[in-house]
Amino acid sequence: MHERPRHWHQWLLILAAFAAVAILLVMPLALIFTEAFSQGWAMVQQNLTNPDMLGAIKLTLIVALITVPVNLLFGILLAWCVTRYEFRGRKLLSTLIDIPFAMSPVVAGLCYLVVYGAQSVVGNWFSGMGVQLMFALPGMVMVTVFVTCPYVARVLIPLMESQGQHEEEAAIILGASGWQAFWYVTLPKIRWALLYGVVLTNARAVGEFGAVSVVSGLIRGQTLTLPLLVQMWNQDYNTVGAFTAAGLLAAMALVTLLLKTILEWATQNTSQDSAEPTVTEQDTP
Amino acid sequence: MSIRVEQIQKRFGDFTALNDINLDVQEGQLVGLLGPSGSGKTTLLRIIAGLEKADQGRVLFHGQDVTDLDVRKRKVGFVFQQYALFRHLTVADNVAFGLRMLPRKERPARSAIRQRVNELLDLVQLGHLAGRYPAQLSGGQKQRVALARALALKPDVLLLDEPFGALDAKVRKELRRWLRHLHEQISVTSIFVTHDQEEAMEVSDQVVVMSQGRIEQMASPLTVYEQPASRFVFDFLGHINALKGHYDGRSWQAGNAQLRLTTEGACPDGELTLYLRPHEADLRKNPSDSANLPVKLGARSVFGGTVTLELEALGWPAAVMEVELSRDAWQALDAQPGDTLFVHPRQLQTVTCDGNLGPRVTPA
Numbered sequence: 248m249h250e251r252p253r254h255w256h257q258w259l260l261i262l263a264a265f266a267a268v269a270i271l272l273v274m275p276l277a278l279i280f281t282e283a284f285s286q287g288w289a290m291v292q293q294n295l296t297n298p299d300m301l302g303a304i305k306l307t308l309i310v311a312l313i314t315v316p317v318n319l320l321f322g323i324l325l326a327w328c329v330t331r332y333e334f335r336g337r338k339l340l341s342t343l344i345d346i347p348f349a350m351s352p353v354v355a356g357l358c359y360l361v362v363y364g365a366q367s368v369v370g371n372w373f374s375g376m377g378v379q380l381m382f383a384l385p386g387m388v389m390v391t392v393f394v395t396c397p398y399v400a401r402v403l404i405p406l407m408e409s410q411g412q413h414e415e416e417a418a419i420i421l422g423a424s425g426w427q428a429f430w431y432v433t434l435p436k437i438r439w440a441l442l443y444g445v446v447l448t449n450a451r452a453v454g455e456f457g458a459v460s461v462v463s464g465l466i467r468g469q470t471l472t473l474p475l476l477v478q479m480w481n482q483d484y485n486t487v488g489a490f491t492a493a494g495l496l497a498a499m500a501l502v503t504l505l506l507k508t509i510l511e512w513a514t515q516n517t518s519q520d521s522a523e524p525t526v527t528e529q530d531t532p
Numbered sequence: 533m534s535i536r537v538e539q540i541q542k543r544f545g546d547f548t549a550l551n552d553i554n555l556d557v558q559e560g561q562l563v564g565l566l567g568p569s570g571s572g573k574t575t576l577l578r579i580i581a582g583l584e585k586a587d588q589g590r591v592l593f594h595g596q597d598v599t600d601l602d603v604r605k606r607k608v609g610f611v612f613q614q615y616a617l618f619r620h621l622t623v624a625d626n627v628a629f630g631l632r633m634l635p636r637k638e639r640p641a642r643s644a645i646r647q648r649v650n651e652l653l654d655l656v657q658l659g660h661l662a663g664r665y666p667a668q669l670s671g672g673q674k675q676r677v678a679l680a681r682a683l684a685l686k687p688d689v690l691l692l693d694e695p696f697g698a699l700d701a702k703v704r705k706e707l708r709r710w711l712r713h714l715h716e717q718i719s720v721t722s723i724f725v726t727h728d729q730e731e732a733m734e735v736s737d738q739v740v741v742m743s744q745g746r747i748e749q750m751a752s753p754l755t756v757y758e759q760p761a762s763r764f765v766f767d768f769l770g771h772i773n774a775l776k777g778h779y780d781g782r783s784w785q786a787g788n789a790q791l792r793l794t795t796e797g798a799c800p801d802g803e804l805t806l807y808l809r810p811h812e813a814d815l816r817k818n819p820s821d822s823a824n825l826p827v828k829l830g831a832r833s834v835f836g837g838t839v840t841l842e843l844e845a846l847g848w849p850a851a852v853m854e855v856e857l858s859r860d861a862w863q864a865l866d867a868q869p870g871d872t873l874f875v876h877p878r879q880l881q882t883v884t885c886d887g888n889l890g891p892r893v894t895p896a
Contacts, residue, residue, distance in 0.1 A: 414617075414619070419604065422633045
């Protein structure tokens with residue numbers, strides 16, 4: 248239970264928290280937009296329609312559009328295995344999922360460069376087939392998938408763990424096939440959490456910088472996503488442009504935050520569904 | 533449909549959950565699997581349902597081996613302990629679920645499904661709640677929805693896991709009467725799991741008492757109570773007072789307590805334990821030639837027609853005893869807490885040296 252603050256030092260603590268949030272989080276965010284608009288709306292418009300900008304937006308969306316469904320399926324699969332089956336190495340699997348959380352994205356990018364680069368066996372084979380992995384879209388998608396793969400699984404696992412599988416068993420006993428049980432029972436139970444996972448994955452995929460910058464090769468007009476473009480334009484002293492691109496990313500982040508809050512609320516409500524009956528009428532059969 | 537279980541074995545790692553279980557359930561019976569938690573009763577139920585696979589042994593429905601038959605094809609209705617209602621579906625949709633999952637060829641028309649659902653909801657007296665979601669129901673209502681859902685596909689066998697476990701005492705009592713009644717109406721062979729003795733005794737045609745993965749006894753409730761097959765069964769069915777003492781061939785003694793009785797159950801060294809059921813004794817203000825068990829009257833609790841008394845042994849080693857008197861007998865006794873009284877057992881159960889049940893004895 249929360250208690251109401253009573254003493255002045257408790258209020259001071261709360262004030263300090265608000266100040267820290269304002270200085271560290273809100274102000275920089277606000278500054279992005281002031282900077283972007285510092286030379287007027289026309290400049291913003293010009294930056295937004297710049298071919299480099301349009302290319303970066305398109306590339307960012309393509310990467311996210313491939314990454315999200317891949318990790319959606321991957322996350323469901325992992326969560327399903329970890330919460331539904333008892334097998335040797337279950338704990339290990341559940342720990343391994345977290346590797347991308349623990350590892351610096353730059354390191355991940357370098358690893359991919361080593362494994363899939365033109366000098367490697369795999370990269371060489373692919374390039375023989377006419378497919379270039381690194382310094383191109385495939386490599387950028389691959390590292391983004393790597394970096395964002397824990398999100399869906401991490402949201403689903405605790406929820407599915409707490410929900411148990413009696414409902415699925417009930418469905419099976421009532422004649423549902425495995426697929427029907429998943430589609431009609433499991434999926435509706437986890438839908439909000441799943442959407443929440445998707446929102447997080449998407450946010451991370453759109454904003455990913457470190458890993459992507461290593462494998463993209465930073466080719467102008469070809470392999471620049473929005474975060475890379477921010478960096479590039481900033482180095483080019485195109486401050487307004489950089490801030491406009493950053494503003495776009497920040498806007499997406501704000502939308503994500505909003506969705507996240509709504510979905511968290513929805514998830515909580517579904518997981519508490521059966522906790523307490525809202526009716527207490529006399530129960531005479 | 534009759535159910536037969538043959539030599540079922542089930543282990544979870546090092547733990548033997550079920551050990552050589554044999555069981556015969558006749559068509560149309562309502563059988564209660566009774567035992568403490570960890571006795572394997574739920575595992576047995578899940579094996580009969582096909583939710584769990586036995587390591588060894590067979591399950592037969594009506595003489596047909598269903599051991600390897602898929603859960604979906606066993607025609608089993610199952611009610612889960614926490615009901616496992618589909619939380620995102622209304623009561624009506626929950627009940628209709630099984631019918632909707634049928635392959636297209638066997639699936640009834642929409643209107644037929646609706647009609648069947650209405651019938652079932654009427655059967656469990658919940659027609660007025662068809663549009664509600666599980667979260668909006670009370671425990672007893674959820675329980676009945678779960679039952680209606682399990683009956684939707686007209687199962688040959690109905691299995692219920694602790695069907696009243698999550699309900700409060702009053703609803704529990706009503707609901708089990710109602711279940712008994714329902715079973716008479718639809719007479720589908722049913723097995724339910726419970727850890728509550730009273731529940732098993734009241735509802736079942738046959739009680740199966742289980743302990744540590746084995747069946748201790750299977751018989752009618754009356755037989756189980758009056759002729760328990762083992763010490764465990766005697767122990768488990770209701771409260772008992774265990775009196776430890778020595779037997780010299782004519783009388784049983786513990787400290788200054790004494791009972792005159794004839795029995796052959798004592799150990800070679802003379803040790804003899806006697807079990808006394810709370811309702812198989814009288815209380816008087818004086819000892820007799822055959823019984824001298826002095827006690828101090830402690831707390832009493834009055835509930836319904838009986839008065840339960842806590843008695844502290846005076847001058848002999850025994851745990852606090854419990855004796856039940858009728859309200860009339862209690863009033864006639866006219867005793868106050870702290871008074872010295874004497875227990876006069878009408879019947880005692882001897883426990884043999886190897887821990888089994890010996891003959892019943894009466895002090896004389």
